[in-house]
Amino acid sequence: MNKKKYDVLIVGAGIIGSAIAYFLSKEKIKVGVIEKGNIGEGTSSACDGYVFLQSKKPGISLKLALESIHILKQLQDEFERDIEYEQKGGLVIINNEIEKKVLSQKVKEHQAFGLEVQMLDTEETLKIEPFLSKEILGSTYGKLDGSINPIALTLAFAETAIKNGIDFYPSTEIENFIYENNHIIGITSTKQEQFFADKIVLATGIYSNKLLSKINIQLPMKPRRGQVIVSEPIAPLLNHALLSGRYICAKLLPEMLQDLSDPLNKMGISFGIEQTKSGNLLIGTTREFVGESKEITFQAIEYILKHATSIIPSLIDINIIRTFSGLRPYTIDGLPIISKLIPYDNLFIAAGHEGDGITLSAITGKLVKQILLEEKLNYNIEELDYKRFL
Amino acid sequence: MSNEQDDIIICRCNEVSIKEIRETIKNGARTVKDVKRRTRAGMGLCQGRTCGKTVARIIANELKIPIEEVEMDTQRIPVRPVKIKNFSSKEENDE
Numbered sequence: 001m002n003k004k005k006y007d008v009l010i011v012g013a014g015i016i017g018s019a020i021a022y023f024l025s026k027e028k029i030k031v032g033v034i035e036k037g038n039i040g041e042g043t044s045s046a047c048d049g050y051v052f053l054q055s056k057k058p059g060i061s062l063k064l065a066l067e068s069i070h071i072l073k074q075l076q077d078e079f080e081r082d083i084e085y086e087q088k089g090g091l092v093i094i095n096n097e098i099e100k101k102v103l104s105q106k107v108k109e110h111q112a113f114g115l116e117v118q119m120l121d122t123e124e125t126l127k128i129e130p131f132l133s134k135e136i137l138g139s140t141y142g143k144l145d146g147s148i149n150p151i152a153l154t155l156a157f158a159e160t161a162i163k164n165g166i167d168f169y170p171s172t173e174i175e176n177f178i179y180e181n182n183h184i185i186g187i188t189s190t191k192q193e194q195f196f197a198d199k200i201v202l203a204t205g206i207y208s209n210k211l212l213s214k215i216n217i218q219l220p221m222k223p224r225r226g227q228v229i230v231s232e233p234i235a236p237l238l239n240h241a242l243l244s245g246r247y248i249c250a251k252l253l254p255e256m257l258q259d260l261s262d263p264l265n266k267m268g269i270s271f272g273i274e275q276t277k278s279g280n281l282l283i284g285t286t287r288e289f290v291g292e293s294k295e296i297t298f299q300a301i302e303y304i305l306k307h308a309t310s311i312i313p314s315l316i317d318i319n320i321i322r323t324f325s326g327l328r329p330y331t332i333d334g335l336p337i338i339s340k341l342i343p344y345d346n347l348f349i350a351a352g353h354e355g356d357g358i359t360l361s362a363i364t365g366k367l368v369k370q371i372l373l374e375e376k377l378n379y380n381i382e383e384l385d386y387k388r389f390l
Numbered sequence: 391m392s393n394e395q396d397d398i399i400i401c402r403c404n405e406v407s408i409k410e411i412r413e414t415i416k417n418g419a420r421t422v423k424d425v426k427r428r429t430r431a432g433m434g435l436c437q438g439r440t441c442g443k444t445v446a447r448i449i450a451n452e453l454k455i456p457i458e459e460v461e462m463d464t465q466r467i468p469v470r471p472v473k474i475k476n477f478s479s480k481e482e483n484d485e
Binding site for chain 2: 038039040041045151155159168170171231232233278296298301302305306308309315316317318319320321322323324
């Protein structure tokens with residue numbers, strides 16, 4: 001039987017596993033990454049590219065996001081691949097009085113935290129984003145918000161890690177964990193290879209529970225589908241990354257959207273639109289609990305586009321060329337899980353970022369590296385510990 | 391292979407050459423989707439309807455596997471580019 005031995009074995013080469021691999025690849029340790037498919041082929045390539053701070057709750061999420069964008073800026077210069085990170089500012093569009101109330105409160109909280117955000121009225125908003133409908137009630141502006149190419153970012157993390165010497169095993173799926181005196185010392189793959197490691201990190205996103213059922217652990221986490229529409233590439237139309245107030249309300253105040261007789265609420269539709277570096281518009285999205293289905297539903301596409309054209313009327317003459325959907329790892333409290341998986345003292349997890357995986361990728365990779373090497377952390381991340389669910 | 395052939399454009403929408411596709415396969419791409427994510431071949435207006443099969447053929451040749459074993463891209467709506475007004479005008483009919 002084929003046997004391999006590592007100091008650290010990472011399971012999963014999505015955005016999180018690749019980021020962890022990148023940070024570990026700079027250390028003098030032996031690192032292996034196993035991936036059931038190939039680099040970034042699941043959630044990480046079926047998402048939008050928002051790198052947004054306004055959507056984060058003041059607290060640990062926002063602290064980590066701030067550090068993460070700082071690292072992403074440095075990585076943009078370091079990586080060979082263009083990750084298309086643009087800190088172009090973000091607008092959250094206010095469509096009605098309820099959103100206005102929620103968002104003005106949120107702006108105050110963010111300002112108190114020290115984040116550069118401000119309320120803009122309709123006129124101020126249209127001045128910097130002229131294609132928006134005159135019907136909107138204004139917006140909130142975040143200077144540090146922006147977007148990135150999530151596929152390029154995942155590939156850049158993984159490719160750089162491989163270049164730095166980590167071993168990458170695609171098409172390698174875990175069949176079982178190998179025990180020795182109640183201690184997990186490795187895994188066997190479905191191809192009957194054995195991988196032994198001092199420490200094992202699961203960066204397995206929505207597949208975590210399936211894997212953890214082998215060792216009788218279940219996380220309060222489930223897949224949540226997001227459907228996204230891609231337009232043809234067009235000349236620059238938008239100056240900022242845009243989200244609708246609904247998105248923030250859905251995220252920060254889910255109780256506001258509880259009336260499920262409204263199909264927009266039922267599908268969890270909120271509006272986000274960004275123009276990628278190549279000129280395509282990415283228009284989203286839904287937040288639906290539908291198991292592992294990645295189907296596209298015509299109804300969702302229709303409602304998203306209706307909502308979109310009510311905010312940007314001139315979209316009507318633009319062609320859409322593609323739709324896609326991805327499954328985000330939703331956790332019950334909206335926070336990722338980054339910690340040891342007790343009772344196993346050498347098994348770790350970094351998963352459950354839902355829609356924040358791209359923004360938080362860099363800081364997650366760095367934190368996991370520090371946890372594994374038993375370095376001092378700059379943040380108290382107890383809130384992210386798996387123990388919170390026990 | 392001759393350098394002359396290197397410049398042949400496989401994905402016309404995004405101008406991706408055969409050389410780039412071969413290189414990305416050497417670097418670990420194994421499916422039509424892998425090639426798309428890494429080079430943008432098939433991400434353009436035609437959504438790989440023109441180049442998808444050619445990309446699959448190149449993968450099969452490079453990896454020396456039968457073309458039937460090469461995983462193709464997922465088919466998604468729309469089949470061809472559709473104006474957004476076709477979705478939003480329905481709203482007026484509904485109301």
